[in-house]
Amino acid sequence: MNSPNPKAINGSILNRAVLVLNANYIPLAVCTAKRAICLSVLDKVDILVNYDSKVHSPSVSLPLPSIVKVKEFIHYNSLNVEISRKNIILRDNHICQYCGTKKGPITVDHIMPKVRGGKDTWDNLITACQPCNQKKGDRTPDEIGMHLLKQPKKPSRIHYYQQYVNTLQSDWKPYLFMESFN
Numbered sequence: 001m002n003s004p005n006p007k008a009i010n011g012s013i014l015n016r017a018v019l020v021l022n023a024n025y026i027p028l029a030v031c032t033a034k035r036a037i038c039l040s041v042l043d044k045v046d047i048l049v050n051y052d053s054k055v056h057s058p059s060v061s062l063p064l065p066s067i068v069k070v071k072e073f074i075h076y077n078s079l080n081v082e083i084s085r086k087n088i089i090l091r092d093n094h095i096c097q098y099c100g101t102k103k104g105p106i107t108v109d110h111i112m113p114k115v116r117g118g119k120d121t122w123d124n125l126i127t128a129c130q131p132c133n134q135k136k137g138d139r140t141p142d143e144i145g146m147h148l149l150k151q152p153k154k155p156s157r158i159h160y161y162q163q164y165v166n167t168l169q170s171d172w173k174p175y176l177f178m179e180s181f182n
């Protein structure tokens with residue numbers, strides 16, 4: 001299942017983000033409410049939590065789903081996030097990992113430079129502002145006395161889904177390990 005862009009979940013309530021849980025309650029995907037309603041009509045998911053809003057059609061009025069759970073367990077490496085420029089920037093929250101700025105165009109920097117054998121891996125790629133990236137050049141942070149704000153590591157999908165949570169999605173928090181169940 002493809003996830004909607006976190007920045008594009010507004011607009012029609014049918015595009016509202018819905019958290020999809022696997023049969024064992026582990027987060028599996030985020031989809032649109034429209035898709036969740038289709039899956040529910042097809043009897044593929046159970047609706048666990050609804051938003052306060054309703055969806056109206058000429059004949060029926062339905063609660064808008066917020067969290068659904070698939071009926072049959074899906075074997076899928078749900079915690080894997082593909083490595084890409086976009087996902088590195090998302091993981092680092094658009095923050096330069098050397099100086100902490102959020103300003104200006106952001107670049108993706110290889111900690112161990114590519115020309116010196118640095119790989120395209122989660123622990124070797126970070127976001128950096130242009131001045132820091134230029135200053136660092138083909139050296140390692142140690143060689144130039146630059147320090148990383150935090151040690152980069154592979155993110156989980158849970159971390160990615162947490163970005164969808166705002167005031168309307170407070171019910172999602174326990175499932176995304178942001179707070180405990182009451």
Ligand SMILES: [Zn+2]
Pocket residue numbers: 096097098099100101128129130131132133
């Ligand atoms: Zn910087």
